[in-house]
Amino acid sequence: MSEFEPNIVAFLCNWCSYAGADLTGTSRIHYPPNVKVIRVMCTGRMNPLFVVQALRQGADGVLISGCHPGECHYLKGNYLARRRFMLMRNLLGFIGINPLRLRMSWVSASEGKKFADVVTTVTEDIKKIGPQQSFTREAV
Amino acid sequence: MNIQKIRDEASRALGRKDVKYLIGYQKGSYGFRVSPAFFQTKEEVERLIFSPLCQVSLAPYLTLEEVVPLPGEEKQKASKVALLARGCDSRAINQILAEKGIPRDRLFIIGIPCEGVIDRRKIEARFPSVTEPAEVREENGKYIIAIGDQSHEVPKEELLADACKVCRYPNPLIYDKLTGDKVAPHQANYDDITSWEEKPLEERLQFWLDQFSRCIRCYACRNACPLCYSTVCILDRLDPQWVKRSNDTSENLMFHVSRAFHLAGRCVSCGECERACPMGIPLMKLNRKLEKDVNDLFSYEAGKDAESKSPMTTFHVEDREDFIL
Amino acid sequence: MSALILPKDRLTDFLLLLHEYTLWAPVQRDTVTLFEVIKDPKDSPVDLEHQASLAKRSIFPQSEELFSFDQSGILNDASKEGSRENIIFGIRPCDARSFRIMDPVFEGTMPDPYYLNRRQRTVLVGIACREPFANCFCTSLGGSPFSQEGLDLILTELDGRFFVEVLSEKGKEIVEKTASVFTPASAEDGKQREDLAKRSEGAIKRKVDLEGITEKLNGIFEHPVWKQMASKCTACGICTYTCPTCYCFDMQDETTLRKGRRVRNWDSCMFAEYTLHASGHNPRPTRAERLRNRIYHKFKFNVDNFGTFGCVGCGRCISLCPFNVDLIENLSTIKSLA
C-alpha cells in the first residue's frame, strides 16, 4: 500500500502568508504538495467552524496562517484569530480530535522558507497521526 | 427561603405602573414539575412559588420571538418585564445586557439567592411515576419531600443538580430587589474536565461520537439556553447551510461543536441545555471545558457584570501563542 | 389466538433464534432508553422496564435517502432496494397503535413506498405495560396498557416468565420459528395476565375526557387561550420528534462534489422555519400558532381526514418537555372553555 498522503487545507491571509507562499514558489523552495490553499483576506475572517467543516468534508488537517502579531493589515485580525483558534484547538482536543489537525502559523510575505518549513512540519505530523475518517460526512 | 417575601416583592413589582407582567414559577401539572408562569395581576401572585424544584431558568423567555408581549390590556404600554432571577439567571441577564441583547430598562429583576435546585431526573428516578403534586423543602442539608400524605427525607447532595454543585455565583449579581439572605458559594471544580483530558484521544472521540449519534436534533438545548437568542440561528439557515438536516454523527458533531463554541465565553453554567436534552447528552461538559479555558487563558468569566466585553471580541497582545508555528 | 410461556432466562435465546431479522429493541444508552438495532442480543441487554422512545424510527427513520443522483441524473430509487424483515421487539402497545394512525397518511392515493415497504416487512412484538408511567393516558384515547391493537405478538411479564399471545399470522410465523423456547401456557397464566391487565389499567392516574373535543376545537381557533398555552413553550422539537404519531418531514438535497442525494428528515411544526415562505412571510409566525396547529392537527384535522385522533396517549411529550407544556392539561383547558 502506498504511503498515506494527507489532505491539508491551508487558509492563508491575503497580505502575509499568501504572499509568503508565493515567495516560496518563486524562490523554488520545495515543500510537500499536500496543502490546498484557500486565500482569505485575514485570519480574523476565519470562522472557527470552517475548520470543522473542512475536517468533515475530507481534510485530514487544517492550517491557518496569517501575519505576525502586530503586523496585521487590519491591525488586530490575527490577535482575534489567535484567541479563537486557541479555544477551538482545545475544544477539538477535548472531544478527541487530535489538536495537531488544526495548526496555526505566522508567516510574513518575506518568509518563503518558513512557509515551506511550516507545511513540511504540518504534513509530517499529520502523516504520523494518520487519516481523519471518524466523522467525515457520509460519502454519498 | 421565605416564599412570602418573594410574593410580596412580586406583587409590589406588579403594582408598579411600568411593569407589564412578571415571569415566575407556579406548581407544575403533575408530580415534581414546576412550571414557568406569567403573572399579570397582584391577585395571581398567590400562585407564585419558589422551591428547590424550580430548576427551569426563566431568562430564555426574555429573548423569545415576541419578547412576550402577552395581551395585557391597559398594561400593554408598560415597558418592563419583571422576573425572578437566581444567581445563574442573573449572570445570563448580565451577559445578554453586555451583548446589548435587551436594554436594561426593559427589566425589573427580583433577585433570589439560591441554595441550589433539584435535578428532576434524579428525583424522578428516586420516586418514579409520581403523578400527584409533590412538594419539596430544604432543611439542614436534607430535602423533605412530601408526596400526597407521605413524607420522605433525602440528603441534599443526592438530588442536587450537577450544575449547582459547582456554582460559584448562587447570589444574584444584578437585580432591582433582592429577597432573602446571601448564600455561600461553592468552589469551582474542574476535576471532571482535567481528568477527562487525561484519557486517550481515541477514547474521548469514541465517547463523543457515541453521544452525538444519539442526538435527535430537536434543538431543545438551544431553545432552553438563555444565551442562544440569535434572531436567525445558523442551524435554521438554508443558504449557506452549515449543518444539514440529516441526522448522522457527522452533522450532529458539527451542530454540537457550533453550539458549544458559540457559547465560548458566554455560557453562564446554568445547566439548562443538559437539563432540556431528552437524550441525556452531557452538553455541560463541553461548555465547562470552554468556560475553564476562557477563565484560564483570558481570565474572563461570563455574566459577571453588564459591561465587560466578550473575550472573543477583545485580545491581549501578550495572549499565549505557544501553539503557533 | 393461542398463548405460550417464554421463561425469562430464555429471552436471549428467543432473540438469537430471530437472527435472520433486523432486530430493533429498547436498549439503555446512558440515562435514556431508545429503540435501536441490536446486532447481538447477548451484548445488548434489552430494557423492558422503561418507556423507550423513538420506536417510530424503525419504520419511519429520522433521515432517509429517497434517491441519489449525479450530473447524469437520478441514479437509483432507494424505495426499490430490498431490506431484511424487521422485528421491533419490546414495543409498547401505544407505539404499536401509533403505526395504525400513521398508515393512512402514507397510504392514500399517492402511496409512499418507503414507509409502506418497511411497514409490510415489520413484525411488532409488544410488551404489555404492567406499571404505567407517570404521564400515561392511553385509556383516554381508546387504548390500554395491554392493548393488542396492531401487534403481532404481545408479551406480558409474569413472575420469571413471559406470557406470550399470538395475535396475527406474522406472529404465528415467529413463534413457529422459535418454538423450542416456549412451553404451553396454563389457564392460571391467562388468569394472572387478566389480573395484571386490570390492575395496570386501574393504575393509570392521568386522564382527560376527549368527548366532543373536535367539535369544541371548531369554535375556538381565535381564542386567546392559545397564546397563554404557548407562553412557556420555547418551540423546540422534543414533543414532535418523540411523538409516535408525528410524521411531518422535510426533503432536502445534500451534495458532495460529484454526487448528491435527496433525503427526507423528520421536521417539526414547532419550528418557525417549517412554514416559512421564501418571501419571508410566515403563516405561523409565533409559538401560539404553532402550538395551536399541533393540537388541532392531532385532535381535529386528523379526525376530519382519517377519523381518528392523532394521539395514542403515550405521554412522552409531557414527560420530556423541559418547560412543562402539558398536553393533558391543555386538553382539559380546552374542554373547560365555555
Place this chain on the structure above:
Amino acid sequence: MNNPYVPETATILDIREEASGQRPIKTFKVALTDGRDFNHQPGQCAMVGILGIGESMISIASSPTKKGYLEFSIMRLGKVTSALHACEAGDTITIRGPYGNGFPVHDWKGKNIITVGGGIGQAPLRPIIQYILDNRNDFGTLDVIYGARTSQDLCFKQEILELEKCDDVKIHLSIDVGEPDWTRFVGFVPTNLMQVKPSPENAIAITCGPVVMIKYVIKNLLALEFSDTQIFTTLENRMKCGIGKCGRCNVGSLYVCKDGPVFAYATLKNLPEY
C-alpha cells in the same frame, strides 16, 4: 408501487424575462425529456426542481390546450428559484406532478369569467385565460383585471395587450403608483375591481395574488354580490412533498398541495387560519 418522490427530467426550451427589478420574474418553457404529455388541468401545479438544490411548488402557467410544452412563471426569491433563474435554455431540470385539484373548468361552461390577478399571481390565471380562448365557444365574456406594483412588474404584458384586440375580451390593467407613460388605472387591484364593477350574473370570479390583495378582492366581490360559490382563489404555502404527506402546507384540515391550490370561497371561508 410507483414512487411519487422521484421526479422526471425536463428540458428548458426557452426563457423569457417577464419582470426585472427587485424581484425578477422569468417564464420558463419546458418539455418533459421523454416527450410525454403532462396531462394537467388549468390551475394545477408541479414540483419544479434542480437536483442538488431542491424543489419548489410552482403553478403551471400554460393551458393544457397548448400541447408539447409547459410554462412556469417564477419569481426569484429563495434557494431553488434563484438557481432556476441562473439556468439557460437547454438546461435540464426536474418535474413532479401535476399536483393539486385545478380549476373546475367543466362546471364553468357557458359562464362569464372574470380573472383578478396581482403581480406573479397572474401566473395561475394564465392557463385559464388560454383555456378559454382555445375553447372560446364554451364560455361567455372574459374580463382580465390585472395589476402590479409598477409597469415593470406586470407579467405577460405583450400577451395581455395582444388580447385587447379580441372584441370579446376586456382588459383592465393597473399599477399601484402612477408613472409618466401610464394611461390606464392607477391604484390597487381591489380598487380597480370596484371601478370595473363586473356583474355577478352567470359569472365566475377567480383571483390570485398576494394574501392581502386576495382578502380585499374577495371582500369587494362579495360587495358586488358575487356568491360564495362564484368566487375562486388559489392559495400557496411552503411545500415539500407535494402529495399531502409532509404536513406543512395545511390550511385547516386541507392540504394546499393536494386539496388545493384552488379553493372556492364557500370552502375557504370555513377554513381556520385563512
